[in-house]
Amino acid sequence: MNDAARKLAPLAKDQAEQHYREAPNNLEAEQALLGAILVNNDAFYRVSDFLKPVHLYEPLHRRIFEIAGEIIRMSKTANPVTVKTFLKADEKVGDLTVAQYLARLAAEAVSIINAEDYGRAIYDLALRRSLITIGEDMVNIAYDAPLDMPPQSQIEDAERRLFELAETGRYDGGFQSFNDAVALAIDMAGQAFERDGHLSGISTGIHSLDGKMGGLQRSDLIILAGRPGMGKTSLATNIAYNIAAAYEPEVQPDGSFKAKNGGVVGFYSLEMSSEQLATRIISEQTEVSSSKIRRGDISEADFEKLVACSQMMQKVPLYIDQTGGISIAQLAARARRLKRQRGLDVLVVDYIQLMTGSKKSGENRVQEITEITTGLKALGKELNVPIIALSQLSRAVESREDKRPQLSDLRESGSIEQDADVVLFVFREEYYVKNMEPRDEFDPKYEEWKMQMEKVKGTADVIIAKQRHGPTGTVKLAFQSEFTRFSDLADPSFTQYEH
Template sequence: MNEIARKLAPIAKDQAEAQYREAPNNLEAEQALLGAILVNNDAFYRVSDFLKPVHLNEPLHRKIFEVAGDIIRMGKIANPVTIKTFLKADEKVGDITVAEYMARLAGAAVSIINAEDYGRAIYDLALRRSLITIGEDMVNIAYDAPLDMPPQSQIEDAERRLFELAETGRYDGGFQAFNDAVALAIDMAGQAFERDGHLSGISSGIQSLDARMGGLQRSDLIVLAGRPGMGKTSLATNIAWNVAHAYEPEVQADGSFKARNGGVVGFYSLEMSSEQLATRIISEQTDVSSSKIRRGDISEAEFEKLVGFSQTMQKTPLYIDQTGGISIAQLSARARRLKRQRGLDCLVVDYIQLMTGSGKSSDNRVQEITQITTGLKALGKELNVPIIALSQLSRQVESREDKRPQLSDLRESGSIEQDADVVLFVFREEYYVKNMEPRDEFDPKYEEWKQKFESVKGTADVIIAKQRHGPTGTVKLAFQAEFTRFTDLADPSFTQYEEH
């Protein structure tokens, strides 16, 4: 028995020490940084782009750093005298007042040369504390095994929290100061001024559409809907390729890359295989019809054109996921992984009705669609990327004389219409007029039909039925059915925007 007790003694000691382990922090580094800032306010700007008050471990140090930052941003001097007014007068640090404590910090400061190193050390320790919190939560939830959180849900939740931590250095969300939001808005305006086309969003590559939408706005859920045969998938692949092909990376101060123009695109193709999608894009860009490519009915010159373009495609940051019936949770997890590993600036989902919700299978499809659209909107905000989600329209369009789609035509439309920031309908009158061709070419109505067909041939309407940031209306585009390609109309007189 004594032998067992002797062997268990070190284990018990280790467990006792583990229970009282202090979260990683460096009080001296925090003191040194604050001292440097109080002596020379320039030290604040060496760390302010990555270090926030929440990253400091000591509550008093957080308050001093926050107040000092506010004073410095207002163009005033932050020192022990100006800061003490904003702190509690009766608060003490041991036997001395807070004012005396700040005076000591300033007195002990030597220079601001090492301010950034101190800031980095504090930031890294804050990340480690956050990792410990996430890890402890994972362990506790796994032990408790709550019924409403199966293991797969726990994995997705942990991955989401880790992604937020990797992207922003914190994962607790919460309120954002209005002056921070204003600064972001000004930055966005500056980027729009420098970007090609002066767009606040990412260019879709179709100028007449960009002119009305200002590009694809980050964090927006853009629903692109249409009846079968209207070309909604074609328009989505056109935009996806244009964005990826225009990608120009820009190196940031921390060594990461950011898109100056264009962007990295993730394409969820739930309906078509990656090979079919690639064939479409090749056809669009090489003027070789996809039917000829599939049959192998191409000339040597066309084959060389295909090979040449395939080399261009290999360098283009367009990533395709062809998993059918993917859930919103799986889609979100894969999108986070793509952004973390390769970057992500735009996401395309083809299409909403082929996705599944994250919960149990439900007979109520409307509730499931609500869960999907709410999840897509939340994902767009989390990743700060525009999400283009394709959607079907109900058959009631076909029963009307006027086939132009309306918001009420969206299938399970309540949540789609509500959650979307932008709703676009693709409408090709040519498709319907062609089906009305009289069988007898000597029919008196044949000439009338022919004139009507010629007037709509090769054109398409993109109806902006909803837009939070601008007006609704219709943009006329050219459509080449053979190559499934949407472009701006060559004749500027046709590019007039019809506002509603």
């Protein structure tokens, strides 16, 4: 061995020792917690809302925690005797059998008072291990630089994984036991029972629509479509403001806030500026025509109304992003950030056709729309919020005698119709009847037109063309075009009919 090699040998040895680092863990804390649970099963309920078997480091400890949890949930007693029957009898822990190990855990148990502290310590170490895994993956991917993963998509992937870790304490997804799924379903039913109007979802503020849909369901993709002039942006704005204005926070045990009623709303306005959107909402709330507000053609009394309304609206948790041509990846990143910083209960996108996909080479517009709707559906599930996405309809509607929209009218419709949980169409017959007005008021058809106009004036149909969890049908609403406001009809007999 030459001199250079001799000098490098001890250095390499030192570096090898330095580089071997055990993942953060605390086996003593795990033992102390398991011992407390085996002695007093109440200790399990101190930690069960945040600590899962996957958070424990030692595989045997994971199994003990999981088995004890299942026994306790069945209202039976978990102790060394009942737990050992579910573990391999010949398994050894050092010199001890599993039965002896369980007995030792119970004998050396700490008091139940400390159980939550130990649980928190275990949970924090599990998060640190997950952070290390994400960090190592980031470094390795950045070094390898795969051709199909540009740096921007690596940033988005890392952000998604970090968001999932921050939200749920784990980022691996994977299977969920049916037991947990049933518990979530029962929780949802309980929340619906306690919420105003007994809705399983978030109320839109329009009762006849809520009656059909049960409110906006979490993780649903709701497509709201219509031809220009039908009022789809107005309806989306009305719903967004109603939800934000009804927001009533409730403090959770961990100090965070959750919406008891209403919710925090994120509104992506790709077509209109935030000022135009605010003008619409002010007009709807104050009953001062938006065209008058824009022209400044208002009285002193109207102006006082506007000022009072704006002061009230400043407290409303409605956040507007007016970036035009935003990509699905940017939209997802900003929505995650909003949820982390301010909370998020509903997301509105106005509208799908103004968004861009990742623009892979040779990709056509239909594929791009498919990427966008698939991305919106995945984002709704990831953030656990309903997403209302507006969409244009094809011109085929205009060439038909019956102007009522149908699912096949959705532009680039295949993926939109497929990914959506709910498809709503806004249809105002008044718009079409108004355009058919005879030029001569002495025309014999004028009276017939006038009667037809009286019949449809001030009304709008919201057609529920698809709904995964409920009936399809039509909801009749009142529409005041000068204030761009949708509301329930005064006469409930006209409200809705099914098909």
